[in-house]
Amino acid sequence: MEADNPGGNMGEQTDVEMTENPFEPYIESLREQLEQQDPVFLIGVIVALAVVIITCVFLKYFLTSKTVRSAVLLVGLCDSGKTLLFSRLLSGKFKRTQTSITDSSAPYKAKKRQGDTWTLIDLPGHDSLRPQYLEKFKSAARAILFVVDSAIFQKEVRDVAEFLYVLLTDSVISRNAPSLMVAYITMAKSAKLIQQQLEKETVMTRSAALSSQDGSVGGSVYLGKKGKDFEFSQLPMKVEFLECSARGSKGEEGEADIENLEKSLAKL
Known part of the structure; x- marks a missing residue:
């Protein structure tokens, strides 16, 4: 066995x-x-x-490794109220300002929204400084806050439209399609009327750019739809026209009327 x-x-x-x-x-x-x-x-x-x-x-x-776009760029012409609006958004307080010659930035916490913090960047408004600062920050833009003051709008509507045209025809901005908020510091006219005037002026700017020999106005992107009048609804980005007031209805010490703007920033 x-x-x-x-x-x-x-x-x-x-x-x-x-x-x-x-x-x-x-x-x-x-x-x-x-x-x-x-x-x-x-x-x-x-x-x-x-x-x-x-x-x-x-x-x-x-x-x-794709770049995280977390900046909100405040842009506009000189003396349009960008820096005051910048201060109001950050602290809620009125602050006397002067023409900016460099950028200013600070973290901005969106109200009534948990965990979202953007970098608010105030860019110089002078036409000789705008291009270099726009080039520096445009790739990081999650939103562009274009500030227009009613006190100078009628006088400088063409300059406003040309600046908008430069922004919207930039290839990087067109590709990234950040939200565009046109913050209208109101005194009389409604944001809807401002939108219509800017659309008409932008059509004229586009025509001038297409006929120019040196291509000095605008970028490489065709704005709008060929054969049609320009409308902001044709853009690849979300566009809002917002009425607001950075000065406050009761003088400098009063609260600013920026509630609608803050709500839009909270939705980014």
């Missing part, structure tokens, strides 16, 4: 080895088939697999 034990143990050991290598026959068959294949075909398969792997790695890197 004892002589039978070694054989029995060997049988059990063989069963264990077969259990541990259930795929060995398939692997061996695959190896034989690969050895029979044309080397050129095998190289092609390897190259194709390498291309797929590299593409996946590249896409993952590109998507994860």
Whole structure:
């Protein structure tokens, strides 16, 4: 009886080895088939697999390293009220300001919204300074807050329209499509009327840009739809016209009327 034990143990050991290598026959068959294949075909398969792997790695890197756009840019002509509005949004207080010659930035916490903090950036309004600061910050723009003051609008409506045209035809801004908020510091006219006037002036600006020889006005993007009058609804971005007042209805110490603007900023 004892002589039978070694054989029995060997049988059990063989069963264990077969259990541990259930795929060995398939692997061996695959190896034989690969050895029979044309080397050129095998190289092609390897190259194709390498291309797929590299593409996946590249896409993952590109998507994860994409720039996070968290800036709200305050732009507009000189003396349009940008810096005062900047102060009101940050502290709620009136602050006497002067013409900016450099940018100012600060974190802005959206009201009634948990966890969202934007970087509010006030850009200089002088026409000789605007291009360099716009170039510096445009890629980070989540929203553009274009400030227009009713006190100077009628006199400078063409300048306002030309500046808007430059912004909207910029290839980076057009591609990223940040929200556009036209904050109208109101005294008399409604934001709707301002929108209509700007659309008409923008059509004239577009025509002048297309006919100019040096391409000095505007960027590389055609604004609006060809063959149609320009409307802000044609843009690839969300556009809002918001009436507000940074000075306050009861003098400098009174509260500013910026509730609608704050609500829009909270929705970014």
